[in-house]
Amino acid sequence: MKALSTLGSINQERQQQINRTLILNLLRKKGLCARVDLARLSGLRGATITNIINEFIQADFVIEEGLLTGSKGRRSIGIKINGAKYKVLGIKLARRSYGLSILGMDNQLYKAKQFSFSKMTEAKDMIAEVRENAKKIIAEEEGEVLAIGVAVPGPYKKKNGKLVFMTNSAGFENVDILDEIQKGFDIPVFIENDANAGVVAEQWKYDEQSEYPEENIVYVVAGEGIGCGIISKGELLRGDSDTAGEIGHCSINFEGPVCECGNRGCLEMYCSMGVLNKNIRSRMEKSDDTILEPDFSYGELKAAIAKKDTLAVEEYLKVCEFLGIGIVNIINQINPGSIIIGDLLAELDKEIFINTVQKTVQQRVRKSIWETLRMETSTIGEDAILVGAGLIAVERICEDPFAFVKKNRE
Numbered sequence: 001m002k003a004l005s006t007l008g009s010i011n012q013e014r015q016q017q018i019n020r021t022l023i024l025n026l027l028r029k030k031g032l033c034a035r036v037d038l039a040r041l042s043g044l045r046g047a048t049i050t051n052i053i054n055e056f057i058q059a060d061f062v063i064e065e066g067l068l069t070g071s072k073g074r075r076s077i078g079i080k081i082n083g084a085k086y087k088v089l090g091i092k093l094a095r096r097s098y099g100l101s102i103l104g105m106d107n108q109l110y111k112a113k114q115f116s117f118s119k120m121t122e123a124k125d126m127i128a129e130v131r132e133n134a135k136k137i138i139a140e141e142e143g144e145v146l147a148i149g150v151a152v153p154g155p156y157k158k159k160n161g162k163l164v165f166m167t168n169s170a171g172f173e174n175v176d177i178l179d180e181i182q183k184g185f186d187i188p189v190f191i192e193n194d195a196n197a198g199v200v201a202e203q204w205k206y207d208e209q210s211e212y213p214e215e216n217i218v219y220v221v222a223g224e225g226i227g228c229g230i231i232s233k234g235e236l237l238r239g240d241s242d243t244a245g246e247i248g249h250c251s252i253n254f255e256g257p258v259c260e261c262g263n264r265g266c267l268e269m270y271c272s273m274g275v276l277n278k279n280i281r282s283r284m285e286k287s288d289d290t291i292l293e294p295d296f297s298y299g300e301l302k303a304a305i306a307k308k309d310t311l312a313v314e315e316y317l318k319v320c321e322f323l324g325i326g327i328v329n330i331i332n333q334i335n336p337g338s339i340i341i342g343d344l345l346a347e348l349d350k351e352i353f354i355n356t357v358q359k360t361v362q363q364r365v366r367k368s369i370w371e372t373l374r375m376e377t378s379t380i381g382e383d384a385i386l387v388g389a390g391l392i393a394v395e396r397i398c399e400d401p402f403a404f405v406k407k408n409r410e
């Protein structure tokens with residue numbers, strides 16, 4: 001009997017945890033809410049809401065603010081997450097650069113900074129550079145940073161803390177990234193693949209603006225590599241070995257050149273920032289149709305495309321078309337309601353980019369699918385992956401908030 005009663009209290013605690021997460025997520029989505037609205041939206045009893053909110057107020061997780069007028073003209077106190085007090089750090093790790101962000105527990109972005117690696121040396125040294133700058137940003141921050149979320153390029157295997165593989169990298173796949181980042185901090189670090197972080201950010205943006213949850217959404221990272229994050233029925237789709245969404249390694253030419261992954265004619269061999277740069281450089285040798293110099297930077301390429309530079313635009317159109325062909329494969333496999341595309345290739349010229357990708361896709365999918373598909377470039381002001389990295393940590397805290405702020409509890 002004793003065992004049964006213990007089980008009962010475990011279940012009760014588990015249920016309480018689920019309720020806390022539900023309330024925090026509602027507050028993240030709605031912003032300011034009255035207790036009565038939280039009860040209506042969550043389906044929980046008023047007394048349960050009161051208890052949870054009291055716990056949260058005691059731990060400074062939420063604060064009371066202003067008065068809200070309800071449907072019958074009754075006024076009630078507003079509740080909101082204390083985003084200024086509890087924050088997270090987001091890290092976006094890319095092949096040549098990295099970003100750092102500070103996000104409040106209320107999803108608000110307080111800070112976002114982009115960096116280029118000072119040296120492209122050993123992966124361990126590059127991670128050490130990220131760690132040092134991350135420490136500086138945390139030290140400057142008012143409020144308390146509770147956890148760190150990291151978005152890494154390429155599929156990440158949670159079991160051993162390593163990237164499964166990563167093309168054109170400085171050896172990131174050989175180090176335990178979790179261990180290397182965790183070294184400098186006494187707060188928890190959570191790692192997620194960059195495309196997964198991006199899709200989490202896009203889903204939150206959509207949810208904040210819409211009453212209806214979107215079930216299947218894909219975020220495509222079109223940058224130094226190509227990959228996608230997939231949310232299916234509201235959940236991240238990871239696959240058994242954490243490699244779901246690796247569209248960069250779907251073949252678009254079965255007789256094509258052999259890729260590092262072992263496949264032939266992978267999408268990433270025809271479409272990425274590196275491929276675009278390489279294609280432009282190789283044509284430059286024989287052509288005067290460009291204002292670019294051989295050592296052009298990303299900014300110079302962007303400016304040349306804006307000026308309608310013939311060679312740059314022609315090559316850009318080609319990679320956009322290849323991406324469209326890759327996206328058709330995602331559509332036919334996943335049938336998502338939304339495809340959002342972000343990162344360096346998409347940012348070069350959003351209009352040329354989306355027009356070309358859309359045109360390619362429209363020509364190659366069934367009319368009925370095309371008509372119900374939302375396909376656009378990311379509109380998250382700052383980098384979706386950088387915001388998503390922070391959100392990964394926020395979500396983990398919401399799963400068990402008091403584990404992160406224990407010292408504030410009675």
Ligand SMILES: [Zn+2]
Nearest residue numbers: 249259261266
């Ligand atoms: Zn490949």
